Amino acid sequence: MQPNDRGACLNNDMKANRLLILLSIILLIITACKKEADPDPAPSSGKICFEFHHYCDGLPLDFDIRKYVNAAGNEYMVNEIQYFISDVTLHGADADYTIDAWKDIHYVDTDIASTHEWKVFDEIPAGDYTGISFTFGINEEKNQSLMFTDHPESLMFWPQYLGGGYHYMKLNGKWLDTNQFERPYDFHLGIGQIYDQQSGEVTGFIQNYFEVEVPGSSLRIDVGEETLIDLVMHVDRWFKNPHTYDHNYWGGDIMQKQDAMKVGCENGWDVFGVLSVDF
């Protein structure tokens, strides 16, 4: 090797070292970035699925047959039920988990089988939960007109004049009135109105949505598994506890009768239960 060559070699070595250092730094950065971007954590969540059932007097509901008697003694039938539940929360010992806001409003329609199952999108932290609660209907903040434009949810709209937003529930059927006349009833719950006594004009609105704590709904979310909750609406309970709801007194339509909707909503606290929790 010639001196000049040595110098050149040293120069080259230095360049090579610098290059190596630079490459090492780049590699380090790339590795570090990769580590940050793809932490590949151990899975720690699972899924939940709700199935909706409708019972009356302790048995699966028979639609379109006037075979039931409510607490007021009204013979009645149920033709269809449509409703929303929202803000579903799983209560944990340390923390609660609320199903993703705005995606958590679920519509159930007894005439549409696909609505009877709700596979929740969320990845839910694994662990034991002491119970489930939800909002029956939609809370004031979320219950905005034209929030749903597609069928079938859009058909639940609650008229602007009566407060806007959406029905919490339509429970439609017929009962035998005091004249032995089979009359339709539309047990519809939603935003109530305050009317001016003199003019009859609407002067204010009352939010009637309420929270339901589902009894016996403790559950466990296992990692990578789906927990199935069989949620049941006991239709008869809308009419009996704590208030006895008499169709003969309230008549066939109640959207403009806040007192009737208040009774209905106050009876709603124990309407839901679970048939089983599979996990």
Next chain:
Amino acid sequence: MLVSCTQEDDPVPIPAGATPYVIEVPFGFPQKMNIPENNPMTVEGVELGRCLFYDGRMSGRTHPDSLMSCATCHLQHNSFECGIDHPVYENGFTHGLTGIPTPHLMLPMINLVWNMNGYLWNGKISNDNPNTSFRNIEDLVWMGVLAPHEMNGDTNRTKAVIAAIPGYPEMFKKAFGSEEVTMKRISMAVAQFVRTLISYNAKFDRYMRGEEQLTASELSGFVLFTTEEGADCFHCHGGFGNPLFTTNLFYNNGKDTVFPGTDDRYVLTGDPMDLGAYKATTLRNIELTGPYMHDGRFATLEEVVDFYAHGLLWSPYINPLMHHIANGGTQLVPSEKADLIAFIKTLRDEEFLSNTEFGPPEELPE
């Protein structure tokens, strides 16, 4: 384009060189549309469909006395219904090319792209129908050609007549990628055109968008329309939250007490609660689409409102939403009836009725 895939047919790409037809969703209207995946809409397909819709040779005949097209009965100025003032079909009751009375009344051909619950009075034409020949608007085109009480035609003859018109094969090429004329392609093109027939600019739409105010009478009518203690129309016919002004569902609305069960929803479902149940029609442009009800028993809107006010008939099959049956009807007084009708007339969409894109082409292919 926002499209809901509603059929299990294999998706079909649009042909090379064709331009996708984009439906702009009006304010408050649904995002989901009933467009089959195997019939994507293109500008060229829609234009071909428009020509065919207005071409009397769709009957498969060329003699001037034997021409019949969709537009023979579906008149744009009557919201694509026959209407009570049709020059040929007296009082809105149609008959086929050979004089056979049409056994059903027409339905409005308007905003059909958003109908997810079946076409015709009982919803027979539906994506749920196990018979794949009765699924969508495309199938209605076939039925129109074949039905003895409509064109009383033959699809081979229609295909041959259309194919023999020099201007058409090139239009088929632009719309579907080749000059081949088939009845399937004819039906697809007409269905594409029909899906463009959108009404969204009635006075009430402008009110919804905050662009125009309703009169005091119209507002009173709107309140009656959307309240249970008023006329309670909205549960079946929509409103601010459902600007289609129909649920596209089926109801026994208390017209009769005896039901033969031959053409109603019951025919399809076998559910006794569907006896006497027929589609709730859209109320858009309803003032132009008489006579009313599935059998055309009412000639005017006033008669319809009177029926709902005083003429309801009880039966075990009456829909539970008809709670006014307890009093025989809504019991609206004359001023309320006038207000209700004033509101309903705000659903008249002049732009739809005169939109040249929905009208006949300047000239048909020759």
